[in-house]
Amino acid sequence: MADLVYLIPLLPFLGFVINGLAGKRLPKPVVATIACGTILGSFILSILCFKQVIDEGAFTAVLYDWISVGDTHIQIAFQIDQLSTMMMLIITGIGFLIHMYSDGYMHHDDGFHRFFAYLNLFIFSMLLLVMGSNYMLMFFGWEGVGLCSYLLIGFWYKNKEFGVAARKAFIMNRIGDLGLLLGIFMIFNTFGSIEYADVFKNAYAHGDSTNIICILLFVGAMGKSAQIPLYTWLPDAMAGPTPVSALIHAATMVTAGIYLVVRSNVLYIMSPNASELIMYVGLATAMIAGTIGIKQNDIKKVLAYSTVSQLGYMFVALGVGAYTTAMFHLLTHAFFKALLFLGSGSVIHGMGGEQDIRKMGGLKKALPITHITFLIGTLAITGVPFFSGFFSKDEILAMAHGHSDIVFTLLAMASVLTAIYMFRLYFLVFRGNFRGTHHQKEHLHESPMSMTIPLMVLAVLASVAGFLGMPGWMSDNHILNHFLHPIVEGSSHFHPSEFFEYTVLGISIVVLAVIIFSVRNYYITKSIVPESDEAETGFSKVLSHKYYIDEIYNTLFVKPIEALSVFLHKVVDNQIVDGIVNSIAWCVKQSANLLRLLQDGKLEWYMVGMVAGVLLILVFNFFM
Amino acid sequence: MKLLIGLSVLAVITMMMGLFKSRKIVLPVVVLGLLGLLYIASGYGCYCEDKMFGMYINEHQFLKMFDINKNSGLVGLIMISGLLITILAHKGFNYTENHRADMHALMLFSMCGAVIAVSYTNLLMLFLGIEIMSIPLYIMAGSNKHDSSSNESGLKYFLLGAFATGFLLFGLALIYGATGSFNVNQIYNYTHNQLNVSGGIFKMGIVFTMVGLVFKIGAAPFHFWTPDVYSGAPSIITSFMSTVVKIAGFGALIFFFNGVLHPMGAEWGKTFAIISAATMILGNVTAVYQISLKRMLAWSSVAHAGYLLMTVAANGNNVPKAVVLYLAAYSLASIATFAVLITTGKENFEDYNGLGKRNKWLAIGLTISLLSLAGVPPLAGFMGKYYLFTTVYEQYPWLVIVAICTSAISIYYYLKTIIAAWFKKGSEDAIQVPLSTVFVILVCILGLIALGLMPQVVLDLA
Secondary structure, rough: OOOOOOHHHHHHHHHHHHHHHOOOOOOOHHHHHHHHHHHHHHHHHHHHHHHHHHHHOEEEEEEEEEEEEOEEEEEEEEEEHHHHHHHHHHHHHHHHHHHHHHHHHHHOOOOOOHHHHHHHHHHHHHHHHHHEOEHHHHHHHHHHHHHHHHHHOOOOOOHHHEEEEEHHHHHHHHHHHHHHHHHHHHHHHOOOOEEEEHHHHHHHHHHOOOOOOHHHHHHHHHOOOOOOOOHHHHHHHOOOOOOHHHHHHHHHHHHHHHHHHOOHHEEEEEEEEHHHHHHHHHHHHHHHHHHHOOOEHHHHHHHHHHHHHHHHHHHHHHHOHHHHHHHHHHHHHHHHHHHHHHHHHHHHHHHHOEEEEEOOOOOOOOOOHHHHHHHHHHHHHOOOOOHHHHHHHHHHHHHHHHHOOHHHHHHHHHHHHHHHHHHHHHHHHHOOOOOOOOHHHHOOOOOOOOHHHHHHHHHHHHHHHHHHOOOOOOOOOOOOHHHHHOOOOOOOOOOOOOOOOHHHHHHHHHHHHHHHHHHHHHHHOOOOOOOOHHHHHHHHHHOHHHHHHHHHHHHHHHHHHHHHHHHHHHHHHHHHHHHHHHHHHHHHHHHHHHHHHOOOOOOOHHHHHHHHHHHHHHHHHHHH | HHHHOOOOOOOOHHHHHHHHOOOOHHHHHHHHHHHHHHHHHHHHOOOOOOOOEEEHHHHHHOHHHHHHHHHHHHHHHHHHHHHHHHHHHHHHHHHHHHHHHHHHHHHHHHHHHHHHHHEEHHHHHHHHHHHHHHHHHHHOOOOOOOHHHHHHHHHHHHHHHHHHHHHHHHHHHHHHHHHOEHHHHHHHHHHHHOOOEEEEEEHHHHHHHHHHHHHHHOOOOOOOHHHHHHHHHHHHHHHHHHHHHHHHHHHHHHHHHHEEEEEHHHHHHHHHHHHHHHHHHHHHHHHOOOEEHHHHHHHHHHHHHHHHHHHHHHHOOOOOOOHHHHHHHHHHHHHHHHHHHHOOOOOOOHOOOOOOHHOOOHHHHHHHHHHHHHOOOHHHHHHHHHHHHHHHHHOOOHHHHHHHHHHHHHHHHHHHHHHHHOOOOOOOOOOOOOOHHHHHHHHHHHHHHHHHHHHHHHHOOO
16 A cells, blocks of 8 residues: 555645646546546545555655755655544545536536636645645645635636635735744654654654744644634635535635644644643634624625634634644534535525625525435534534533633633524524525526535535434444554543533433524514625624624735835835845846857967966976 | 677677668667666666676786776766667757768767776776767767868867877876886875975876866856857757766866865865866856857856866875766766757757647756756755755865855856746747657656755766
8 A cells, every 4th residue: 555655645646737738628528527537546545545554654755856955855755644644534525526516507607617726736735734644735735725726716707806816825824834844844843753653753743842833833723723813814815616615615725724733743742831722712703703704794704704703713722722622523523514505506596696685585495405415414503413513512611621620611702602603503594585586596496416426425424423422321343542642652541521521411412402493483484684794883793794803904914015015116125125126237238248248259368268277277286 | 898899899880780771660779788787887887897708807917907896976977868868869969960870989989988088097098088978079079060060160179179188188198107017096095105205297197187177068168168168069969068068078177176186176276276267157157148059058058067177176095985976966967958949959048939839848857957957946946955065064164155156157158048948929930849859858847857856866876
């Protein structure tokens, strides 16, 4: 298997090359087959890797030494262990389903081949990110997914707003990347290597510098995983086609930050301060994004804020040292959030491009499969017992409880928020009466098979994935904890009492029932439709304007930087820098002109020149 | 040794084929022959070569004068470059339809000399190698009889070459006079034992040898012939001169100064540092003002000789691996650029305006190879420069700074061509590219990318 590992990222890359170069001339089915086929191939190979890891344990496949200067060796090598195989399965598995879905969703788009080429490139980069055996390869993948995200958010580049959203995402990510890069430099400086194995082996010897390294790495994670203060790009990223939102901005790329922290858990265990920071940032993000989500009226924006909030959850788990729990929630979240996004894509597809939930309603009849699967997704994310989200979310709550009661309480409130905005979304979209135009009503239709099959597969996964990590009162065998144990050996585990678990279970069922009932009562029985943005007042106005964060960033950072850049452009660049550059260029050109005269084509002069050269060398060596 | 005999026999056969007018099969025969020889050179032939003509090599005076394994990396590079240029010659020799076979034969003889020049262990062989390599070149440079600039180029090269050969021969004779031997080991011992030799004869001999060798690679102030000869000679010959000949000349030079004279390295290093700096500055700065792509490439080859000379100044052990990588990157990129030049048959920058529209693949080949020459990551040229600079930095930091500044200048004239190819408007007639040329360009591009991504592989081979 180790000999074939390189094929896993290579296949999607080949798909990118073929579709990128020749896709324009190939018929659409061929393009789609190449794109999906390569991912399926990677998926199958990933399963084989997974099997080998289970049977024989982790291994590293070294391709070749990339650079070796002095004592520094940088390898192109893949580390196939429990953590990376789990990520590989998520990336290629969900990736394959979403590729299939995209075949239907993007079928009428002119950029069909371009879309698949980018998507394949994304999978390649993401695989590189999780498979690399050192921080450099991870950084390559990290930048690669950032690029693909940028390209795909701005996929419909003719729309200027989408282009702006893409740029925003890119810049926000760059800020994070700077932190990550500094972190990697620090690691290299401290440990003299960026291979995971070397770094983690020597971690204890350099305990004092891990805090700053961890914080810098976390800044990188903040950017990619949309945490406060760098989260504002993710809701705007919904400008991209819906499959992109499902794959990149819900299931895979945004979890890269989680992966980074879990991968480096050896370092984080030794830096309680950094962990504390992560926990508070995650908690704040979960709360703030949850409250904003309640007031959004764009179906994808609601899901986007929900993603930000769920990522906050995962960071809380990381902050309290529950690394496997974070991975567990990452897994279940990948399933149900991809499902919800694809479901919303199916709704948008059926509504002819409409995304405003105030103009939907009663879609249950026209889109039966979408309705059922979306409902399952909603039940999973809100944590209705025995759906996947229930297990992972309760585990995070339990871990938070083990840490402090305040964190637990706030986090529980955030989960109440989740239930409110998700059921609000569900009822407004699928129940009640249709509020769209007559024209839309006539054209309502269920999506084609290529779109509904992924929905059904994901719905099954979102329902049952939770049983991978059953709590203590259900079973003694927490499969995921067991599986990931070699990765997080150093971390401690907190086991909540059974009494606590039953209490939480009971309370959460009651609270959920109350929420469902009151949300239904508010939006269906009283059939209240959310007001238009202008009509909002008071705190709900603040919420629907997302706490004015974008405006604040605009005044605090964007405007001053723009003013500064105008100054730099007009004065520093145009006059000082250009002046220097131009005069250097002028000097070079003038001296080139002079030197050219030496070369006048006359043989005699050349000989004179050579003899002069010989004399100079002689003088230099004999008399100086 | 088998390689040398093989090359000579192949050359003789090729010459015969010209006699029997079997023009069409010349190219396939030469290509197959070179492939076979490459196989021999790749290690299967070289390492089992302690016996020859029924006697052991160490016992035989003549056979002891080479050691092909010594610089196997450079020998391989010479063979591969020669092979690629031979394939290019399919179109490149169109100007001399009747003398194809002769030209191929001359090229093979010249390669023979090049192999000798990088694998000598006796200074006599150094001289013979350089001459066997150069004399066919004088003919080849002037081979386009009806073109006066080709004639001029041949004559200039011959006259100045003869002048430089005089220095080389005189230098070697003086060294013999001082040390009493042509054998490199004995000269090494001589230098080693008498570190403070201020003996004028020996020193004078070294200076003259230096002049003769530095002339061949076209470093300042012995570079004057380079632009004239390079731009006057037929493009295919220029590509041969700027790759194979440069590799051989440089291989000979670096082995002489960093191998044979290693104990005196520090003393001569300073001279080379100055020559190197002067060459880099002169080559890069003058290249800026050229209006002909071919002449620009000539100046850029002068500049690259300057970068390479830094390693002689740094005086590492024998031929550092960095040099092999750099030469490989440089040769592949040069061959690809010349392949484009040969296909279009045009020399001025203006003729390359809008090349991207006329033939996308030519333009891509040109772009990648020029970017590699400029040293843009992740191409081979970047890695080559990177390793070169790191080898030199410890001893001559100022030299590396000069190199970096002049590299920055070089980006200007390399990009100028790329901009012309993609963004300027020009003729829009499509250009037909023969399959042989496509093959060569493809091999070069893939090589440049592969070397950039996994340089270590080559460094381990060398």
